[in-house]
Amino acid sequence: MEKTLPKIEIIEKYCKGCHICVEFCPKDVLEMKGFCVSVKNLEACIKCMQCELRCPDFAIKVITE
Amino acid sequence: MAFDYDKWIRPGKLPHIWCPGCGHGIVMKGLIRAMETLNLKKEETAVVSGIGCASRLPGYIDCCTLHTAHGRAAAFATGVKMAKPEMNVILVGGDGDGTAIGGNHFIHACRRNIDMTYIIMNNYIYGMTGGQFSPCTPTGHKASTTPYGNPDPGFDIAKLAIGAGATFVARGTAFHANQIDKLIVEAIQHKGFSVVEILDDCPTTYGRRNKYKSVIEMMNRLKEVAVPVKAAEKMTAEQLQGKVLTGVLYKEEVKPEYTAEYAKVIERAKASK
Numbered sequence: 001m002e003k004t005l006p007k008i009e010i011i012e013k014y015c016k017g018c019h020i021c022v023e024f025c026p027k028d029v030l031e032m033k034g035f036c037v038s039v040k041n042l043e044a045c046i047k048c049m050q051c052e053l054r055c056p057d058f059a060i061k062v063i064t065e
Numbered sequence: 066m067a068f069d070y071d072k073w074i075r076p077g078k079l080p081h082i083w084c085p086g087c088g089h090g091i092v093m094k095g096l097i098r099a100m101e102t103l104n105l106k107k108e109e110t111a112v113v114s115g116i117g118c119a120s121r122l123p124g125y126i127d128c129c130t131l132h133t134a135h136g137r138a139a140a141f142a143t144g145v146k147m148a149k150p151e152m153n154v155i156l157v158g159g160d161g162d163g164t165a166i167g168g169n170h171f172i173h174a175c176r177r178n179i180d181m182t183y184i185i186m187n188n189y190i191y192g193m194t195g196g197q198f199s200p201c202t203p204t205g206h207k208a209s210t211t212p213y214g215n216p217d218p219g220f221d222i223a224k225l226a227i228g229a230g231a232t233f234v235a236r237g238t239a240f241h242a243n244q245i246d247k248l249i250v251e252a253i254q255h256k257g258f259s260v261v262e263i264l265d266d267c268p269t270t271y272g273r274r275n276k277y278k279s280v281i282e283m284m285n286r287l288k289e290v291a292v293p294v295k296a297a298e299k300m301t302a303e304q305l306q307g308k309v310l311t312g313v314l315y316k317e318e319v320k321p322e323y324t325a326e327y328a329k330v331i332e333r334a335k336a337s338k
Contacts, residue, residue, distance in 0.1 A: 009067070014079055018086035023281045052067060053242040058079055059331025061067040 006047050007063040008039050014059035021051035023058055068264050073097040075127045082121060086280030088239030088265035089119050092186050095237075095245030095263075096155070097126070098314040102250050110153045115167055118193045118267075119186040136167025139174040142181055150324040153253060154180070160187040161199035164220050168200070175229035179323035182259045182299035185222055188267035196270030207274040222262045227315045232257035234315040238264040240287040241311065251313060257322050264291070264309065294305045 008029070017035040026048060031040040037060070045062075052062045074097075081088045100110065107128040114120035116135035122132035129152075133141040138156045146154045163171050163185045174181065185296065190208055191197040198208035200220045207214060226234045233255040235248040245263060252259035266283035277283045294312040297305060 002090065016080070016085035019282050020086060020280060020284065021119075024284070053094070054091060054240075055085055056083065056094075057081070057085075058070055058074070058094070063067045 004065065005042055008042065008045065008051075009060075009061040009063060010039070011059045012036050013016055014057045016057050016059075018056065019064055020054050020056065024054055025051055068098060068101075070094060070097050073100060073127055074125055078125045081125055082256070083118060084267075084269045086266065086268045086283075087118070087192075088188070088263070089186055091123065091239045091246060092119075092157075092184065092263050092265065093122050093125065095242065096122075096157070096184065096249055098150065098251035099253065100128075102229035102246065104251055105153055105253075105293065109151065110155065111142070111145050112155045112157060113138050113145065114157045115162040116193075117159040117162045119157060119188075119265075120162055122157045132262050134164050136165070137170060138162070139167060139181075139183070143174060143177075144178055146179055146181055146324060147327065150180075150328075154182070156181060156183040158183075158185060159191065159192070159199075160185060160201040160220075160222065161191040161197075164222060165200045170227070172229040175226050175231040175260070177323040178230060178232055178257045178320050180256055180258070182261065182333065184249065184253075185260065185262045186265045187222060187262055188265040188271060189219075190265045190267050190271040192270050196274065202271075206271075209270070209274070216289075223260070223310075223314050226260040226262075229257075230320070231260045231315075232317045232320050233259035233313070234262075235260070235313045236262045236264070236309065236311050238287040238291050238311060239266060239308035240284050241291060244311070247263065248313070255316070256318075262283075 017034045022030045027044040029045045051060050111129040112123040113131040114123045115138040138158050142154050142156050189202050196209040198211045198215045202215045203219050205214045223234050237244045237248050248261050252261045268280045272283050290309045291311045292308045
C-alpha cells in the first residue's frame with residue numbers, strides 16, 4: 001500500500017521559534033529557518049502528531065485525510 | 066484530520082502573549098480538546114481565572130469567561146456555580162495565584178467540594194510580576210527575590226488539595242501533552258471539586274535563573290521526573306526519590322457535593338415557613 005503523506009501547515013505569524021516541535025519530532029521532519037519552523041523532510045513523517053500536540057503557539061497543523 | 070482549535074478561540078486573539086516555549090499554550094490546547102471531547106456548550110461553560118500569566122487563558126477562549134482579582138478565581142467561580150448550578154465551571158491559574166494569594170480560597174473551595182474543576186499550571190514561580198519565588202519554588206532554587214537560593218520548602222499542591230478535601234486530584238505535565246486532555250475530561254466529569262495540577266515550564270523568569278539552558282532542557286526535566294501512578298507502585302522509595310507522580314492521584318465519590326446540599330437547605334427553609 002502506498003504511504004499517504006500528510007500536509008504540515010505552519011502558521012508563521014504564530015510561531016515564536018521555541019524549538020519544541022523540532023526537538024521532540026521522532027523522525028526529524030522539521031527544522032528551524034531563522035525564527036520560524038519549516039518542514040525539512042516530509043517523507044519521513046509518521047503522522048504521530050507530537051508537534052501539533054506540543055506546539056504552545058497553535059502554529060503547527062498536521063493535516064491527514 | 067488536524068484538530069480544529071479555532072472553534073474555541075476568540076477570533077483575532079492569537080498569537081497569545083506567552084513567551085516562546087511557555088507550557089501554558091500546551092495546557093490551553095489540552096483544555097480545548099477536553100471541552101470538545103465532552104461536547105460542552107459555549108453558553109453553559111464558564112472559564113474563570115485570577116491574575117497572572119496562566120490567568121490570561123480565559124481571554125483567548127470563546128465561551129463564558131471571567132478574569133477576576135488576584136487569587137480570587139475560586140471565590141468568583143463559587144458565585145457563578147451557586148447562581149447557575151447547571152454551568153460547567155472551570156478555573157485556571159498559576160501556582161502563585163492559586164496557592165499563595167488565593168490559598169485560602171483554594172482550600173475552602175476544596176473543603177466545600179463544590180462541583181468545579183481547577184486547573185493549576187505550576188511553573189514554580191510568579192512569572193508575570195517579575196519572577197518572585199512562589200510557594201511552589203523548590204528549596205534552594207533561585208528567583209528574583211531569592212538570589213541566593215530559596216530557603217522555603219515548596220508546596221505539594223496535590224497533597225494540599227487532598228488534605229483540604231478535594232474529591233478528585235490529578236497531576237500531569239506540559240511535556241505529556243496527550244495526557245492533559247484526558248485528565249481534564251475526567252476532572253470535569255467528576256461531580257465535586259476537582260484539581261488538576263499541570264507541571265509547567267517558565268523559561269523566561271525561572272529557567273534562566275536556575276541554569277536551564279533552553280526550553281528543551283526544561284521539557285526534558287519534566288519528562289524525567291514524571292512517574293505514572295501505576296509504575297510507581299512497583300518502584301522502591303529510593304527509586305522514587307526526586308520523582309513526581311502523575312495521573313489520577315485521588316478520587317472519592319462519597320462526599321456530598323455543595324450545590325446539591327445547598328438546594329436541600331433551600332428546601333428545608335421553604336418547608337419550615
